[in-house]
Amino acid sequence: MSDVFLLDGEQVPFTVGQTVMAAARAAGRYIPHLCWHPEFQPHGSCRLCTVKADGHFAAACTLAARPGMTVDNRTAELDDQRRTLLQMLFVEGNHFCPSCEKSGACKLQATAYELKMMTPHFDHFFPDRAVDASHPDLLLDFNRCILCELCVRASRDADGKNVFAITGRGIKSHLIVNSPSGRLADTAMSLADRAASVCPVGVILAKGRGFVIPIGERRYDRQQIGAAEEQ
Amino acid sequence: MGFELETADHPERLRRVAIDPLSRVEGHGKVSILLDDDDRVRQVRLHIVEFRGFEKFIQGRPYWEVPVMVQRLCGICPVSHHLAASKAMDVIVGAGQLTETAEKLRRLMHYGQILQSHALHFFHLASPDLLFGFDSELSRRNIVGIAAAHPETAKRGILLRKFGQEVICATAGKRVHGTGSVPGGVNKSLTAAECDFLLADSARMIDWSLAAVQLIKQLHRQNPALYDNFANFRANSMSLVAHDGSLDLYHGQLRVRDADGKLLFDRVDYQAYGQLIAEGVKPWSYMKFPYLVGLGEERGWYRVGPLARVQNCDRIGTPLAEAERQEFLAYAGENGRSGPLHATLAYHWARMIEMLFAAETIAALLADPALQGDQLTTSGQRVAEGVGVIEAPRGTLIHHYRVDDDDLVSVANLIVSTTHNNQAMNSAVREVAKTYLDGRRLTEGLLNHIEVAIRAFDPCLSCATHALGQMPLEVLLYDAGGAIVGRLCRASGGGLSS
Known part of the structure; x- marks a missing residue:
């Protein structure tokens, strides 16, 4: 039996136990997000899906839907805050879209377009992050990591390999490879793993693939992220 | 020849005039002139004052990213860097022979760029x-002045460039900084509709290119005293030519002729460019001075670009451009002259012949069904090192990479067209x-007049930005003691003040 809540004034049905994010997606409604993925347990870390539920801020990916609740999603206030979160993500890493092979299929870039982010606003950190090219089939470019932990969850929960982890605290948090050497080549990771294809940005890449998909045919060339994500 | 006025004996006793920055060229440079008390010229230098770090920050990046990243060197001829890097990476991924579709699509992309870049230079910057x-x-010596006085000429210039950009867009995905060429081939072919769309305009582009050749030829013939003698200096010439000796701007082997037109080197495999060319450095310029190893720094410098290419090849494979080349060569041999034409302003004539060649080549390629094929890439035995060379609009462009076993670039060396012409441009301004x-x-x-000589080479001084129109210019006159005795300023709007 399903009940309903109001998302930006429109009724969205849900089943008991469903989150606001999951119910919205099932109804074809887009709530901007980066760390949420339907295959994995919600993480609630990127805060991009923050909505206002009955007047209180909450992450839509972890908030259980309740009958009759009123949820504000694409308001100017919330999108302003989301844009600021995106700007902070852009300056914390080294996101050079012009030469990134994930461009056009990158969730960070597509979300920034969706939320009309025109400048990074903040000073760039330009962090010094190494590239791990030790694996024969996969490349890790840590410059683009947004700490969504999707690879951590996919490797642990889908692949059963625990290849990735986040270490450090606060602004020093960063992605590492779980091996004595710290190199991807010294793990059991393979190209067929779910973790190899789950990265929403350009960190985990199949080697040699590069720009094989032409401009115009990339995921977010075909559809804006709001439409593409809810299919 | 070129070194006569490079360094004065006692520069401290001379007064200095600087043209800084140069206008209507790509990027930023300056010219310094030292004069004695009688206004005699004692020293002239073209300085390149920009610094690019591409060779350094390519290091540590995956090889497949390079053709897209490195094209950001330039906003005018990114396709040259995109293709030169791709050709080097073809070698690295073992793609010895591209598929017919990939090879022809890349050629189409390249000739689209030659057309747009040559049109931009001739109509917007030089005319x-x-x-x-x-x-x-x-106040009217700019493209707006041309549009007012010669509206049809200006319109054709703009539309020729637009057509070239459309060709690039169809093959690369974007008009500027596309992704069409990948190691081992291309990532898309054309549809019949795309070919038809471009073909509809291709005949008019040939007509307009032919008219541009007639225009520059007429200017040359009307005032031979100026056009033949302005910045005339003897130099060796280097370019790629096809295996059959014809003009080919996409692929071939290196050929060098001396100032008399005699072959010095021919059929040089560009993978071994390092045995043919070395790069000298001078303390007063960030740009290196390439020279032929066999002749040494003093005698081994050379010019590249349209003037070198049109006279280096044995023929041009399209009929209208070949007829114009023959007329160019006949002119070079008039009045008892022999050997190549060394007049710097003849660059414009040669450039327009090349634009006509590009327009004819584009039309022929667009009619080829291979452009619509689906065999896009090929690969073979991966190797560690590769060189890609292409004739960019401004001349020979060399990309050289070494890639480690982990697929990351460890060494990059780029010798861009304008660098090859460094000594030649210095010689021109001294003349x-x-x-x-x-x-x-x-x-x-x-x-x-100094800037006109530099502009004829169509230099891309930064390979990063396109500086169009009147840039601010300041000329300072110093006395022998270093005190400023005179000042002339040109504002960005063109007005002069003292």
């Missing part, structure tokens, strides 16, 4: 000097300074 005069009224400036009171018009 104001050629049609109005080098020391004509400053002009000697002929026009020596012993005379300097004016803006006279100083523009």
